[in-house]
Amino acid sequence: MFASIILLLICVVFIVVQLKSRRPKNFPPGPPVWPILGNILDLSLENPLKDFERLKKTYGNVYSLFLGPKPVVVMNGMKTIKEALVTKGVDFAGRPQDLFVNDSTQRKGVILADYGSSWKEQRRFALMNLRNFGMGKDSMEERIHGEIQYTVDTLEKSIGKSFSPQNMFHNAASNIICQVLFGKRFEYQDETMKTLVQCFTENAKIANGPWAMLYDSFPLIRSLPLPFRQAFKNVETCQKIAKTLMNEHKQTRVPGEPRDFVDCYLDRLDKPGDDRSSFSEAQLTMYILDLHFAGTDTTSNTLLTGFLYLMNYPQVQEDIQLLTAIPLSHTSRFFFIQAVIHEIQRVANTVPLSVFHCTTKDTELNGYSIPKGTLIIPNLTSVLNEEGQWKFPNEFNPENFLNDQGEFVKPEAFMPFSAGPRMCLGEGLARMELFLFTVTLLRKFKFIWPEDAGEPDFTPVYGVTLTPKPYRMKVQLRVSQKIPNL
Numbered sequence: 504m505f506a507s508i509i510l511l512l513i514c515v516v517f518i519v520v521q522l523k524s525r526r527p528k529n530f531p532p533g534p535p536v537w538p539i540l541g542n543i544l545d546l547s548l549e550n551p552l553k554d555f556e557r558l559k560k561t562y563g564n565v566y567s568l569f570l571g572p573k574p575v576v577v578m579n580g581m582k583t584i585k586e587a588l589v590t591k592g593v594d595f596a597g598r599p600q601d602l603f604v605n606d607s608t609q610r611k612g613v614i615l616a617d618y619g620s621s622w623k624e625q626r627r628f629a630l631m632n633l634r635n636f637g638m639g640k641d642s643m644e645e646r647i648h649g650e651i652q653y654t655v656d657t658l659e660k661s662i663g664k665s666f667s668p669q670n671m672f673h674n675a676a677s678n679i680i681c682q683v684l685f686g687k688r689f690e691y692q693d694e695t696m697k698t699l700v701q702c703f704t705e706n707a708k709i710a711n712g713p714w715a716m717l718y719d720s721f722p723l724i725r726s727l728p729l730p731f732r733q734a735f736k737n738v739e740t741c742q743k744i745a746k747t748l749m750n751e752h753k754q755t756r757v758p759g760e761p762r763d764f765v766d767c768y769l770d771r772l773d774k775p776g777d778d779r780s781s782f783s784e785a786q787l788t789m790y791i792l793d794l795h796f797a798g799t800d801t802t803s804n805t806l807l808t809g810f811l812y813l814m815n816y817p818q819v820q821e822d823i824q825l826l827t828a829i830p831l832s833h834t835s836r837f838f839f840i841q842a843v844i845h846e847i848q849r850v851a852n853t854v855p856l857s858v859f860h861c862t863t864k865d866t867e868l869n870g871y872s873i874p875k876g877t878l879i880i881p882n883l884t885s886v887l888n889e890e891g892q893w894k895f896p897n898e899f900n901p902e903n904f905l906n907d908q909g910e911f912v913k914p915e916a917f918m919p920f921s922a923g924p925r926m927c928l929g930e931g932l933a934r935m936e937l938f939l940f941t942v943t944l945l946r947k948f949k950f951i952w953p954e955d956a957g958e959p960d961f962t963p964v965y966g967v968t969l970t971p972k973p974y975r976m977k978v979q980l981r982v983s984q985k986i987p988n989l
């Protein structure tokens with residue numbers, strides 16, 4: 504009797520799960536869905552990018568998958584992604600709220616905040632204040648140049664040797680965002696920074712790994728003491744650091760005379776508020792971590808990819824080097840350097856699946872119905888190498904951004920920062936960093952692929968951000984060059 508009840512219960516659970524996993528009416532097509540598992544077996548947990556590409560070939564630009572019982576829509580190709588994120592921007596501007604990353608970041612900050620007045624208020628605040636602290640202004644340029652000087656020092660000490668540039672770029676990008684947030688930089692060996700970086704790296708790994716995928720797919724296991732718990736501990740450690748930095752600011756600030764982002768936020772908290780305001784100290788601590796995380800790995804991995812390609816395309820490196828001797832106002836110099844930096848961003852494909860979105864209402868895409876609350880994956884990879892959008896989609900070639908007259912042009916499919924209302928809010932800062940680092944370092948140094956390094960492997964390591972496989976570089980001081988006739 505007992506055994507029959509158990510069997511019956513199993514059957515009921517099985518049927519419920521089956522029904523839950525079934526595609527809603529007119530939902531985008533996709534591979535058959537397994538009971539309980541959904542489509543988890545269709546995706547490599549290590550790197551699903553190839554699987555997404557394969558499924559696109561079978562099901563088209565809009566298809567669906569199930570993570571356990573949860574339906575997910577994957578969008579591919581420039582036209583489809585623009586239609587969703589820009590034309591129907593608000594419909595697709597939400598963020599899923601029931602994932603591992605939401606629980607681990609306690610639903611604070613801006614990156615993972617759902618679409619609504621609180622997210623709008625916080626995003627507007629960041630955009631306005633990042634601008635005030637020099638996005639697009641000279642003062643920010645000076646701060647970046649200040650940090651580049653430390654990179655130059657590191658490179659000078661490494662002349663003639665072969666070394667790994669990973670930490671160098673990571674520290675530089677981290678310090679630039681620290682200057683924006685806290686008005687100060689940290690020594691590369693600083694314990695606080697080391698802890699922050701270690702926690703971020705570990706959490707990025709967990710968020711991308713099989714444990715987070717299982718957490719998202721099977722809510723029943725969420726309270727178990729499994730390896731994903733480490734991510735929650737890491738966030739607590741980071742929050743303590745952010746709180747300490749915030750308290751230091753409280754003691755040294757002069758209200759109304761902000762020195763950095765944290766001061767601006769504290770000024771905003773001083774304002775006699777309405778009760779529904781989304782500004783709070785708890786929000787600020789997560790916001791600090793959000794901006795630091797978003798601004799560090801992205802920029803540093805793009806730089807790492809850039810120098811990997813520049814070493815292995817010595818002609819492109821040399822062309823830029825010759826041009827760095829010419830005034831910036833010279834349009835040919837500007838066009839070519841811009842084309843190379845954009846091409847680096849295109850091949851770097853730094854945030855391959857963007858940040859996941861979510862529909863804010865019942866909507867449609869390419870004739871399919873997508874209910875409110877559906878998790879959306881914008882596959883930016885499918886745009887950055889889309890056939891038909893690029894002259895050379897599968898090779899590194901700055902010509903992708905130059906027209907027949909040698910002028911810089913930006914194809915519509917260039918969207919490494921995504922598009923629409925959720926588009927990266929650090930684009931201005933990131934672009935300034937990429938430009939100044941590339942030009943300043945190439946003016947002074949020649950970067951060489953070490954003779955004993957073998958053939959370069961351009962295949963990146965998958966993660967929230969793509970990272971080049973660890974590599975070493977050799978660096979030489981440049982001898983002065985003759986300026987070419989332009």
Ligand code: HEM
Pocket residue numbers: 613614615616626633680793794797798799801802805853854857858859919920921922924925926927928929930932933
């Ligand atoms: C090369 C560098 C960078 C790349 C490729 C990049 C790319 C992206 C992408 C693809 C998104 C997701 C947009 C979406 O959901 O549709 C994003 C969001 C975001 N990025 Fe960046 N990013 C970079 C640098 C930065 C920097 C330096 C900052 C910090 C100032 C930053 C702050 C943010 C924030 C706060 C969001 C969330 C925006 C929101 O949800 O409203 N990013 N970024």
